[in-house]
Amino acid sequence: xxxxxxxxxxxxxxxxxxxxxxxxxxxxxxxxxxxxxxxxxxxxxxxxxxxxxxxxxxxxxxxxxxxxxxxxxxxxxxxxxxxxxxxxxxxxxxxxxxxxxxxxxxxxxxxxxxxxxxxxxxxxxxxxxxxxxxxxxxxxxxxxxxxxxxxxxxxxxxxxxxxxxxxxxxxxxxxxxxxxxxxxxxxxxxxxxxxxxxxxxxxxxxxxxxxxxxxxxxxxxxxxxxxxxxxxxxxxxxxxxxxxxxxxxxxxxxxxxxxxxxxxxxxxxxxxxxxxxxxxxxxxxxxxxxxxxxxxxxxxxxxxxxxxxx
Numbered sequence: 244x245x246x247x248x249x250x251x252x253x254x255x256x257x258x259x260x261x262x263x264x265x266x267x268x269x270x271x272x273x274x275x276x277x278x279x280x281x282x283x284x285x286x287x288x289x290x291x292x293x294x295x296x297x298x299x300x301x302x303x304x305x306x307x308x309x310x311x312x313x314x315x316x317x318x319x320x321x322x323x324x325x326x327x328x329x330x331x332x333x334x335x336x337x338x339x340x341x342x343x344x345x346x347x348x349x350x351x352x353x354x355x356x357x358x359x360x361x362x363x364x365x366x367x368x369x370x371x372x373x374x375x376x377x378x379x380x381x382x383x384x385x386x387x388x389x390x391x392x393x394x395x396x397x398x399x400x401x402x403x404x405x406x407x408x409x410x411x412x413x414x415x416x417x418x419x420x421x422x423x424x425x426x427x428x429x430x431x432x433x434x435x436x437x438x439x440x441x442x443x444x445x446x447x448x449x450x451x452x453x454x455x456x457x458x459x460x461x462x463x464x465x466x467x468x469x470x471x472x473x474x475x476x477x478x479x480x481x482x483x484x485x486x487x488x489x490x491x492x493x494x495x496x497x498x499x500x501x502x503x504x505x506x507x508x509x510x511x512x513x514x515x516x517x518x519x520x521x522x523x524x525x526x527x528x529x530x531x532x533x534x535x536x537x538x539x540x541x542x543x544x545x546x547x548x549x550x551x552x553x
Contacts, residue, residue, distance in 0.1 A: 246367075246392040247399045256388040259381055260406035274404035277370070278420060280434050285312055285425055287440035288546035291463055291470065294441065295319060296452045298335035298345060299463035300352040303429045307468040307541040314423020314438050315509070317501040318379035320371040320387060320405055321424055324349040324398070325431050328363020331356035334426055335459055338452075339383050345459035346390035352461065354396065367391055368402035368433060373419040374410040375501055381406055402433065418504045443539050443548050444472045445512075446519035447530060453498075453516055454480055470539040470548055474531035479524040480517070487517050 246253045249267040257263040264270055289309035293299050295316075301308050311334040313321050318338070322345075325332040333349040353365065369387065372380025384405050391398055409420050425436035451460075454477035463470055480486075486494065491510045495502045498513055523529050531537075539548040 246388065247397055249400075252397070253392065256385070256392040258385065260384050260403070260408070263403065264408065270400075270403045271408060273402050274408040277402070277404050277433065277435065282421075282423075282435040282437060283425065285310060285436050285438050287442070287548075290425075290438065290440070290442075292438050292440070292442040293334050293336050293462070294445070294448050294452070295336045295338055296340060296456060296459050297448065297462050298333055298349060298352075298459050299461065300331065300333035300349070300356060301428055301463065301465040302332075302356050303330040305428060305465050305468070308428055308463075308465070310425045310427060310436075312423065312425035312436055312438050314436065315506055315512075316371040316422055317419055317499075317504050318372055318375050318377075318383065320369055320380065320383055322346075322349065322387060323368040323370075323402075323424075323426055323433065324353050325366045325368070325426075326353050326357035326360070326363050327366055327431075329357040329360030330429070330431060331360070332426060332428060332431060337383065337387060337459065339379070339386065340457055341459040342383070342386045343390040343393070346387065346394060348459070348461060350391070350394045350396060350398070356465070365396055365398040366401045367398045369400070370402065370404045370409070370421060370424050370433065371419070372405040372409060373504075374407050374417045376417070377500065379500055416503055422506060442470070443550075444537055446516045447523070447526065447537075448472060449512065449516040450520050450523075450526075451475055451477055453513070454478055454520065468540060469551065472537040472539070474527065474534050474536050476525065476527035476531075477520075480520050483517055483521045487514065487521065 291308045293313040313336040322335045331353045421435045540551040542549040
């Protein structure tokens with residue numbers, strides 16, 4: 244019983260977003276403020292991009308990361324947990340898999356990073372999802388709130404822009420208003436954003452999610468400044484050759500939960516991932532030799548992630 248909504252400690256997590264907004268109009272106001280910001284096109288320098296079923300955490304004095312961000316969400320929800328005193332912040336891109344463990348890991352990471360810093364409160368911010376026909380987003384929203392409600396510390400829900408507050412209607416079809424957000428690490432400011440560069444090893448990281456990887460992986464160590472990918476394995480995808488032979492429309496309809504509203508690059512990314520799986524059926528053998536992760540550090544000259552031996 245630790246979720247705080249609009250300053251009030253809750254005995255139970257809100258059952259759905261609509262009743263939350265009806266009881267606490269403040270969330271409509273803060274969502275409107277977020278929508279009023281123009282979406283920023285964020286380049287790779289200083290960016291730590293978090294893919295679906297990933298999370299990352301850092302502190303304001305991290306010289307390698309200025310912005311945490313993620314996009315390409317339709318029915319997914321981006322979750323931000325921040326400690327108001329230290330500025331320690333974690334971001335996760337959740338799709339319904341590994342939600343409870345991810346909530347616990349985010350609270351733990353932020354709490355650990357905040358040790359020794361001034362007094363402050365844990366804050367929870369949710370952006371994404373929309374009023375999709377299958378109600379994926381609403382179910383995910385409820386599960387996220389329940390997961391944070393079970394945590395052993397109080398946490399303030401300070402921003403909730405999900406469901407109807409992140410939905411517009413075009414041509415009779417519900418569309419998400421915001422597909423991605425960034426967080427300024429130094430200030431904690433959240434803003435709508437798109438990220439053309441999604442960091443290293445994108446097909447490998449997406450392959451884990453496409454083949455059913457159940458964990459939300461923590462991909463960053465702010466002490467060393469290294470982005471860490473793996474090691475992990477995935478089951479060979481049956482019929483990958485057949486998938487690659489299908490039309491774009493077939494892939495869109497069968498590999499998306501929300502095919503009508505996916506961003507235009509969805510199919511090309513899926514094809515790149517399927518090709519990667521075709522070429523690397525057993526990543527534990529061919530990709531993560533000797534069970535070694537892929538480490539990346541920030542190149543001081545270019546500001547980009549570069550492979551490092553560790």
